[in-house]
Amino acid sequence: xxxxxxxxxxxxxxxxxxxxxxxxxxxxxGMAKFPLFDPFVVSSPIQVAQALQRLFFQENFGxxxxxxxxxxxxxxxxxxxxxxxxxxxxxxxxLIRRLTEPFLQFFNxxxxxxxxxxxxxxxxxxxxxxxxxxxxxxxxxxxxNVLYGLSRMxxxxxxxxxxxxxxxxxxxxxxxxxxxxxxxxxxxPHAVAYGFVGTVFQEFVGGDSGxxxxxxxxxxxLNSATVMATVVTLSFLGWALFWLGSRVGEAFAPWRRExxx
Amino acid sequence: MKKTPSPKLPVLPLQLLIILLVGxxxxxxxxxxxxxxxxxxxxxxxxxxxxxxxxxxxLWRQVxxxxxxxxxxxxxxxLLGFLLGVVxxxxxxxxxxxxxxxxxxxxxxxxxWVPVLTMVFGFGLLTKVIMSxxxxxxxxxxxxLDAATHAPPLLLRNVVVLGGGRWAxxxxxxxWAGLGALLASLPSAVALALVGVVxxxxxxxESGLGALMFNAMHTxxxxxxxxxxxxxxxxxxxxxxxxxxxQRLLAARLPPDIAGDxxx
Numbered sequence: 001x002x003x004x005x006x007x008x009x010x011x012x013x014x015x016x017x018x019x020x021x022x023x024x025x026x027x028x029x030g031m032a033k034f035p036l037f038d039p040f041v042v043s044s045p046i047q048v049a050q051a052l053q054r055l056f057f058q059e060n061f062g063x064x065x066x067x068x069x070x071x072x073x074x075x076x077x078x079x080x081x082x083x084x085x086x087x088x089x090x091x092x093x094x095l096i097r098r099l100t101e102p103f104l105q106f107f108n109x110x111x112x113x114x115x116x117x118x119x120x121x122x123x124x125x126x127x128x129x130x131x132x133x134x135x136x137x138x139x140x141x142x143x144x145n146v147l148y149g150l151s152r153m154x155x156x157x158x159x160x161x162x163x164x165x166x167x168x169x170x171x172x173x174x175x176x177x178x179x180x181x182x183x184x185x186x187x188x189p190h191a192v193a194y195g196f197v198g199t200v201f202q203e204f205v206g207g208d209s210g211x212x213x214x215x216x217x218x219x220x221x222l223n224s225a226t227v228m229a230t231v232v233t234l235s236f237l238g239w240a241l242f243w244l245g246s247r248v249g250e251a252f253a254p255w256r257r258e259x260x261x
Numbered sequence: 262m263k264k265t266p267s268p269k270l271p272v273l274p275l276q277l278l279i280i281l282l283v284g285x286x287x288x289x290x291x292x293x294x295x296x297x298x299x300x301x302x303x304x305x306x307x308x309x310x311x312x313x314x315x316x317x318x319x320l321w322r323q324v325x326x327x328x329x330x331x332x333x334x335x336x337x338x339x340l341l342g343f344l345l346g347v348v349x350x351x352x353x354x355x356x357x358x359x360x361x362x363x364x365x366x367x368x369x370x371x372x373x374w375v376p377v378l379t380m381v382f383g384f385g386l387l388t389k390v391i392m393s394x395x396x397x398x399x400x401x402x403x404x405x406l407d408a409a410t411h412a413p414p415l416l417l418r419n420v421v422v423l424g425g426g427r428w429a430x431x432x433x434x435x436x437w438a439g440l441g442a443l444l445a446s447l448p449s450a451v452a453l454a455l456v457g458v459v460x461x462x463x464x465x466x467e468s469g470l471g472a473l474m475f476n477a478m479h480t481x482x483x484x485x486x487x488x489x490x491x492x493x494x495x496x497x498x499x500x501x502x503x504x505x506x507x508q509r510l511l512a513a514r515l516p517p518d519i520a521g522d523x524x525x
Contacts, residue, residue, distance in 0.1 A: 003354075010357075035380070103276075106494075109498045116478075120478060205463060205475070219376040219464075227380070231374075235366075235373075238368035238370055239368035242368065
């Protein structure tokens with residue numbers, strides 16, 4: 001038996017055991033008193049499957065999924081554009097860079113969740129606060145990655161542009177932007193993942209739509225099947241988005257490998 | 262050539278000026294006081310909260326509770342993540358067989374664990390510690406696993422040549438490779454530990470800074486909101502800063518041939 005086959009068999013076995021414990025755990029004598037095995041608390045695979053079916057076919061769950069993805073997408077567009085441009089402004093004007101550095105560092109290190117209540121109070125429960133929350137994650141990720149990449153640019157390359165009588169604009173377009181773009185692409189899968197988390201968090205704190213709001217709705221109704229169904233959905237979406245982000249990264253900046261980014 | 266930034270740029274006074282101007286504008290300017298309050302309104306409330314306003318535990322106890330949960334979660338997550346990371350690196354079958362499940366858990370947005378954990382462990386301290394422990398565990402585990410798996414093969418072969426078993430290879434090689442990765446992931450682990458606690462407190466926890474913040478959000482109390490949000494931000498920045506300091510201090514003491522220079 002090859003190693004690969006053995007791993008596959010083990011994977012399937014683990015899955016079966018986990019599902020079986022989840023489904024039948026409460027029927028093992030003495031286990032029912034632990035909340036971790038209580039079907040009222042953790043639901044069961046069959047109930048979750050039924051809940052998913054009900055959510056998608058009767059309760060318009062697809063719309064919530066699309067709204068969450070749309071907010072993530074909008075935040076990606078805004079956050080990446082903003083972070084990218086700001087990184088170039090900072091890199092090329094040392095005064096602005098040094099002036100803003102401690103402030104940006106502070107906002108980057110502070111737990112971002114503290115702005116959630118402000119977004120809710122200022123913009124309500126709609127689409128906008130989610131986009132802003134996710135943007136706040138993406139902006140800093142892109143900004144610091146691109147800035148770091150630019151600051152590692154080789155002086156020899158910059159001299160080469162001068163030697164070929166290129167000005168600052170030539171340097172920007174032939175050197176800085178390709179390098180910055182490669183570093184942005186490197187951060188892209190993480191930006192997607194963080195944007196998704198930011199969106200879901202804001203929906204969770206106070207949203208009138210989106211997967212996060214469905215989760216809270218299920219919790220308030222003490223419907224553990226709904227909660228677990230949203231967790232499963234979110235897990236799948238998070239995985240799919242990260243995978244997609246990585247693929248995009250490989251496709252869009254083929255000169256990354258040359259730069260060693 | 263572009264000039265390198267001269268150290269004589271008057272940056273620090275300008276920064277202080279910016280802070281001062283923002284503060285003055287906050288106090289006297291056109292600010293939405295229902296959202297941001299004003300320093301003169303916050304100061305008496307801060308004193309009141311510190312000593313314990315009606316129906317609330319004193320602020321210092323709330324700070325202590327959030328901080329305590331953060332540190333407990335951090336310690337548990339680091340310990341478990343490091344140990345399992347090293348062990349999983351040594352046993353490829355274990356690693357490969359559990360990979361899809363671990364990846365699935367890692368793909369769940371962290372905040373989605375809050376309702377599940379709250380239903381299982383209730384509204385108390387335990388949920389907060391487990392929540393932040395889980396987040397820290399995932400970060401540390403995957404980083405340590407990656408580094409310990411890719412420990413220098415030459416050193417691993419040396420262990421075998423010298424007659425060492427799995428235990429020796431974990432203790433003498435993989436552990437040190439993992440330690441370098443652990444050190445590199447410490448700042449994000451600390452930040453996430455705090456975020457985990459606040460996540461858990463966001464959902465009807467009884468006390469703690471996060472609970473104070475989200476209760477203020479629901480009642481629309483701008484003063485409590487500003488106080489708790491600022492305290493949380495400061496705690497996060499100070500903790501991350503001190504860990505980065507510790508990181509620089511310790512990084513120099515690790516064996517560079519195994520632990521490597523991982524600062525990405």
